[in-house]
Amino acid sequence: MSMRTKAVLAMTAVALGGGLAAAPAATAATSSAVAAPLRAAATYSCSVHWRETANYAGYTAGYSWAWNDVVSPGHVGDRTAEVQCLLKYWGYNPGTVDGIYGDDTTAAVKKLQSDYGLSKDGSVGAETWPVLRGGYRK
Known part of the structure; x- marks a missing residue:
């Protein structure tokens, strides 16, 4: 710890x-840090909606507005919950939306990456965020 x-x-x-x-x-x-044995006790609710700012437009669940931050297996927290909610929204099953980037989330990200012709590394970064956000840079 x-x-x-x-x-x-x-x-x-x-x-x-x-x-x-x-x-x-x-x-x-609340943590965005990597934590190996941590288990979340609660689940996140997902209410995905469209959001526009001065520089971006896209879908969000309201937990993070990341576009270029890398979120990958082992991460825990709001950015992971954002990834999980957006995966569910687009029809990919990340398992329980608990903010823990585990095997189910990794498999769902790899499936999305495969479907969109992206590198199948299982991490959400600069290539994968725009697909999850379904938006664009202004």
């Missing part, structure tokens, strides 16, 4: 009056 995670858990425990039970789920849902 990283020092940052320990600090978040400690602060959460203080805020909850000493109850540590809820802290791991909160950490898993």
Whole structure:
């Protein structure tokens, strides 16, 4: 467990009056860091909608507006939940939308990459985000 995670858990425990039970789920849902044995206790809801900004237009579930950040197996957090929601929206099954980039999410990304003629590396980066977003750069 990283020092940052320990600090978040400690602060959460203080805020909850000493109850540590809820802290791991909160950490898993908000962290974008890679964590090997971490398991999220909660699932994310997916409400995908169109969004436009000054520079981009595309679909989002509201968890991240990443376009070029690489999100890959082992990542945990909001960017992974964004990937999972967008995969579900386009008909690819990432498994449970839990913010954990595991085997099901990797397989769904590889299937999408194969269908669109992209490199099948299982990671979401600069080539794969535009397909998931279904949008464009202005």
